[in-house]
Amino acid sequence: MGDISVSNGSGKISSPLNGYRKSCWYEEEIEENLRWCFALNSILHTGATPYQDIALLDTKPFGKALVIDGKLQSAETDEFIYHECLVHPSLLFHPSPKAVFIMGGGEGSTAREILRHKTVEKVTMCDIDEEVVEFCRSHLLVNRNAFCDPRLELVINDARAELESRNACFDVIIGDLADPIEGGPCYKLYTRSFYECIVKPRLSQNGIFVTQAGPAGIFSHTEVFSCIYNTLKQIFKYVVPYSAHIPSFADTWGWVMASDSPFSLTAEDLDLRTKQRIKGENRYFDGKTFTSASTLSKAVRQSLSNETHVYTEGAARFIYGYGTADRHEQE
Amino acid sequence: MGDISVSNGSGKISSPLNGYRKSCWYEEEIEENLRWCFALNSILHTGATPYQDIALLDTKPFGKALVIDGKLQSAETDEFIYHECLVHPSLLFHPSPKAVFIMGGGEGSTAREILRHKTVEKVTMCDIDEEVVEFCRSHLLVNRNAFCDPRLELVINDARAELESRNACFDVIIGDLADPIEGGPCYKLYTRSFYECIVKPRLSQNGIFVTQAGPAGIFSHTEVFSCIYNTLKQIFKYVVPYSAHIPSFADTWGWVMASDSPFSLTAEDLDLRTKQRIKGENRYFDGKTFTSASTLSKAVRQSLSNETHVYTEGAARFIYGYGTADRHEQE
Amino acid sequence: MGDISVSNGSGKISSPLNGYRKSCWYEEEIEENLRWCFALNSILHTGATPYQDIALLDTKPFGKALVIDGKLQSAETDEFIYHECLVHPSLLFHPSPKAVFIMGGGEGSTAREILRHKTVEKVTMCDIDEEVVEFCRSHLLVNRNAFCDPRLELVINDARAELESRNACFDVIIGDLADPIEGGPCYKLYTRSFYECIVKPRLSQNGIFVTQAGPAGIFSHTEVFSCIYNTLKQIFKYVVPYSAHIPSFADTWGWVMASDSPFSLTAEDLDLRTKQRIKGENRYFDGKTFTSASTLSKAVRQSLSNETHVYTEGAARFIYGYGTADRHEQE
Amino acid sequence: MGDISVSNGSGKISSPLNGYRKSCWYEEEIEENLRWCFALNSILHTGATPYQDIALLDTKPFGKALVIDGKLQSAETDEFIYHECLVHPSLLFHPSPKAVFIMGGGEGSTAREILRHKTVEKVTMCDIDEEVVEFCRSHLLVNRNAFCDPRLELVINDARAELESRNACFDVIIGDLADPIEGGPCYKLYTRSFYECIVKPRLSQNGIFVTQAGPAGIFSHTEVFSCIYNTLKQIFKYVVPYSAHIPSFADTWGWVMASDSPFSLTAEDLDLRTKQRIKGENRYFDGKTFTSASTLSKAVRQSLSNETHVYTEGAARFIYGYGTADRHEQE
Structure with missing residues (x-):
């Protein structure tokens, strides 16, 4: 393969790519009308557990990012x-x-x-x-x-x-x-x-x-x-x-x-x-x-x-998004 | 036109639209690898002055937004x-x-x-x-x-x-x-x-x-x-x-x-x-x-x-983006 | 307002905008995993009828575009x-x-x-x-x-x-x-x-x-x-x-x-x-x-x-998307 | 790791992911005002040769896709x-x-x-x-x-x-x-x-x-x-x-x-x-x-x-995009 720069096992990309640089994006709907998008280096791993969907992405602005149920959990840089x-x-x-x-x-x-x-x-x-x-x-x-x-x-x-x-x-x-x-x-x-x-x-x-x-x-x-x-x-x-x-x-x-x-x-x-x-x-x-x-x-x-609301199981409040735990409960 | 809800002269939209709701977006590259996107109600006005490009957008998450040279300057809600x-x-x-x-x-x-x-x-x-x-x-x-x-x-x-x-x-x-x-x-x-x-x-x-x-x-x-x-x-x-x-x-x-x-x-x-x-x-x-x-x-x-850097005309620092003031200077 | 170019009553934009040019987009999910996006000049009109949501957009690549229920129906240029x-x-x-x-x-x-x-x-x-x-x-x-x-x-x-x-x-x-x-x-x-x-x-x-x-x-x-x-x-x-x-x-x-x-x-x-x-x-x-x-x-x-399938009311096939006619039937 | 489905060394993803499904996208500017976007399964490989930037993507709508200089060359399904x-x-x-x-x-x-x-x-x-x-x-x-x-x-x-x-x-x-x-x-x-x-x-x-x-x-x-x-x-x-x-x-x-x-x-x-x-x-x-x-x-x-135009080196026509062959010539 000569000196071609490719992603190796550890998911690192060794060359910056001009033409390609901004072609791949991670996109999250923070709210219904609001999107936050990171250019991607690579998609390191994805998977589905009985409880949650998970992904590990290598993003350009924030390094490796852990995404659970379509919501960013944690990014390497911050x-x-x-x-x-x-x-x-x-x-x-x-x-x-x-x-x-x-x-x-x-x-x-x-x-x-x-x-x-x-x-x-x-x-x-x-x-x-x-x-x-x-x-x-x-x-x-x-x-x-x-x-x-x-x-x-x-x-x-x-x-x-x-x-x-x-x-x-x-x-x-x-x-x-x-x-x-x-x-x-x-x-x-x-x-x-x-x-x-x-x-x-x-x-x-x-x-x-x-x-x-x-x-x-x-x-x-x-x-x-x-x-x-x-x-x-x-x-x-x-x-x-x-x-x-x-x-x-x-x-x-x-x-x-x-x-x-x-x-x-x-x-x-x-x-x-x-x-x-x-x-x-x-x-x-x-x-x-x-x-x-x-x-x-x-x-x-x-x-x-x-604030007067108190969290109870019958009166919960949720943030934007929808999980996949039902999958587990239905098993 | 019966009771159809349309934008009137003042650019206000009187009805929320389900099917249409998330079709139109304002998109800003905050940095080269980072995008921030607002769903749009309407594009109220756009124009180009000798110094800057300007636009007034009606966005769903942040209300009316003033955009100059492709960068958000100010949004109604915050x-x-x-x-x-x-x-x-x-x-x-x-x-x-x-x-x-x-x-x-x-x-x-x-x-x-x-x-x-x-x-x-x-x-x-x-x-x-x-x-x-x-x-x-x-x-x-x-x-x-x-x-x-x-x-x-x-x-x-x-x-x-x-x-x-x-x-x-x-x-x-x-x-x-x-x-x-x-x-x-x-x-x-x-x-x-x-x-x-x-x-x-x-x-x-x-x-x-x-x-x-x-x-x-x-x-x-x-x-x-x-x-x-x-x-x-x-x-x-x-x-x-x-x-x-x-x-x-x-x-x-x-x-x-x-x-x-x-x-x-x-x-x-x-x-x-x-x-x-x-x-x-x-x-x-x-x-x-x-x-x-x-x-x-x-x-x-x-x-x-x-920090040791001092701003001088010969040693400026810039944030991401590029303006259009050249247009003016070239006139 | 001098010679500033703004949208007038008929929704026409008279000046092309450099900095602003690619900030606003119409986006359609042609299929679940496929998107087709047009840069926008303006959102001319939007509305909701008892049967359908409608919008008339002024797009850069295809001129005025009629969108019904979130799907492009017709574009001026083609x-x-x-x-x-x-x-x-x-x-x-x-x-x-x-x-x-x-x-x-x-x-x-x-x-x-x-x-x-x-x-x-x-x-x-x-x-x-x-x-x-x-x-x-x-x-x-x-x-x-x-x-x-x-x-x-x-x-x-x-x-x-x-x-x-x-x-x-x-x-x-x-x-x-x-x-x-x-x-x-x-x-x-x-x-x-x-x-x-x-x-x-x-x-x-x-x-x-x-x-x-x-x-x-x-x-x-x-x-x-x-x-x-x-x-x-x-x-x-x-x-x-x-x-x-x-x-x-x-x-x-x-x-x-x-x-x-x-x-x-x-x-x-x-x-x-x-x-x-x-x-x-x-x-x-x-x-x-x-x-x-x-x-x-x-x-x-x-x-x-x-092909062996015959369309009947009990055995319909649909293309990707979802309409709003229920609104009407439920009235 | 139990039965979790993850990408293996060969870059194959074995499970479809609901929550994650539409988070990662490949995006191509077909023309300046026109974008075509595919949901991604993974980014299989990327690299830069002396002549071109190359990438092999696993896309949801069209399977594996070869991208050179930011333009799709070939997709598995068609x-x-x-x-x-x-x-x-x-x-x-x-x-x-x-x-x-x-x-x-x-x-x-x-x-x-x-x-x-x-x-x-x-x-x-x-x-x-x-x-x-x-x-x-x-x-x-x-x-x-x-x-x-x-x-x-x-x-x-x-x-x-x-x-x-x-x-x-x-x-x-x-x-x-x-x-x-x-x-x-x-x-x-x-x-x-x-x-x-x-x-x-x-x-x-x-x-x-x-x-x-x-x-x-x-x-x-x-x-x-x-x-x-x-x-x-x-x-x-x-x-x-x-x-x-x-x-x-x-x-x-x-x-x-x-x-x-x-x-x-x-x-x-x-x-x-x-x-x-x-x-x-x-x-x-x-x-x-x-x-x-x-x-x-x-x-x-x-x-x-x-058509009257004849292609010569001095009078070429180009489609939208910009290559990286200069890199090579400058070496």
């Missing part, structure tokens, strides 16, 4: 924003997190960030979809060490069933679930009864719960973010919503952290604990970043404080 | 974020802004926000492109009152030439210019010599200069934001960069505010002055919002403080 | 191919066509072509959708004369009901209906019983029936073309399928002509009759063109002769 | 139309073709069709781009036998140089070159002087030359088809243009066949020779198909007979 925001606030606010439970998180990046905390002795990652976990373990090199860390216990199960079956408590429980989309596997894990009856009883003293909470942009925060916030407020004394813009998501993203102990550290405290407890250097998160992220804009603050 | 952020911080930090100069601003929204300030006695808006100004005056109903306000002086001229020709000083000078794109009319108004020799001499005591400063996302801030910040730091004692996510831009946007007087108000001070001085209610901006907006994330803070 | 092929063969093969009935045809182009025939004394055009007819009468200037011709009788009714209610016979009956799409208003007018019980009894001696028959490409002809052909073969002695590539449809299109009298003219005969009977010059159709159009390729000929 | 039309007419009209020369043809499909002719003793395929040939030999299984046929002589060279260097003559010379696009490697092989000084002298008595001749649709035939036809008319006594709609090209395609001996077989003669000489069954071509293909529509016939 997943650090999402995962640092999901993990570090709760672990730093906790006086000494030893045992952490991840609901979902099959991609491995959440475990990777948790395992950077020196205090952590045990991470239980509970994902329902074995095939997604295996897919990510095989293909996402950046998380390879995390998957091999002896402190990681990997459980394939429904997070609700798993938490119910356990007696031990956790210092931090992290919800790294797919968004609550209609037909998706996860919306039942955003309800009041789940938080009250399953999550809270499994938190140790000073325990903190944090969950990803969907889009939190100036308009999009009313889809599920304000409602997840309001639902958690029914159950926990202290609830902190925060957000950050994630370029590959074309939106500001939200997380909500909740506890019965107050969150009372300054930016400087957070920086100090970061230095003491976290191995390596954060790329996105530090004390000031958290000050900014947890200080919501006027419009979002107002509609969060006006 | 332009308030951009314009409140551009105008209110500088006018509130100033002890009593009476005379304000807008470089560019032909759309009218910047004048609209300035004119809400009760202290303001005179707004000079200087845009080079008469046709864009007329286009917006005719089509953007939301700014109709601003265009009629007796405190507004509208000048059609190059902002540099206009400022040079004036003797009077301004309390606040606002740069509401198009991004510095190659071939566009504006990049010379982002240079060190322009700030030093033209802008600063026209500021009265305690005067404040603020400019829109391009994309300020975690990756995109290195295109021009960090450089505009660093350029202003060469000239002014106090420089405050801040940013906010604007959904229709698919990015976090940046502004930089600069003065030789310190910016030393708390969030509460800003809220008090807002109440005292601004007519009507802000939708986006308040003291806490500014705290968040002016507290940049770790990554952006670091690269701003590491 | 509708002559479709309408010359639909009308002229049957009218020329008939010894002396005086009375012609159009099922559908609300656009007016079919009537326009028929009215060019000097022998024709009466054209009855029967369309179910008054609003589409009025829309086209107002907006399609090219058909304005046809709509005013005293030989044209315009009836708003279901074509089946109208034909049933009439006693008189027609020399040629032309099916200019929308494609048989699921949920669309037309699929019942492609069935065996309709042809046998309604159409044939209303044909005078030597009468000819012709219908548009959907896509007829090397793969797409099996969607409905072969089946319409086979259905007509059950009812008429002589059946002639023919086809032509229509660029704006991104496909070869099909028509089927049927009679109990033989079709026995040569290409030269057709050219002679064209000269004697048709006012003005055809752009697409002549004798040789018909020789080519009615000589199908090996693959299509074989699958037409192997 | 390449038989192009290649049967290119090869069989000239070989069947020739009384007994033994030696055939292919200019270009690196894909291998042209050789495959030629080698089905029992009379053929030697096929010389001369392509300038070794890497494309190797790429196709490796990846296009359908042509594997052709590449191994002992009657095939494969030469890597410029077709002009190769023909000049040879003394022997050929019964049929076939131009299977890329379209004449600006900057592409092939436009010099469509000129009058090339046909006169290089091609014609290398044809044996009764020899036939045939070339692919670009788009031949009702509008697109004026790009290069009419001009190639007119250029060949200057050099050969008998010239036959013909065309066929190729779905994946979204257009009718053209070929021109030329000789100093007359083309005087009927459809029945062609069918008889097909039966006698060609192994296996054609899918597209037979006598009637050729009657249809070589009987052009009125509009195309007229503009071919009115």
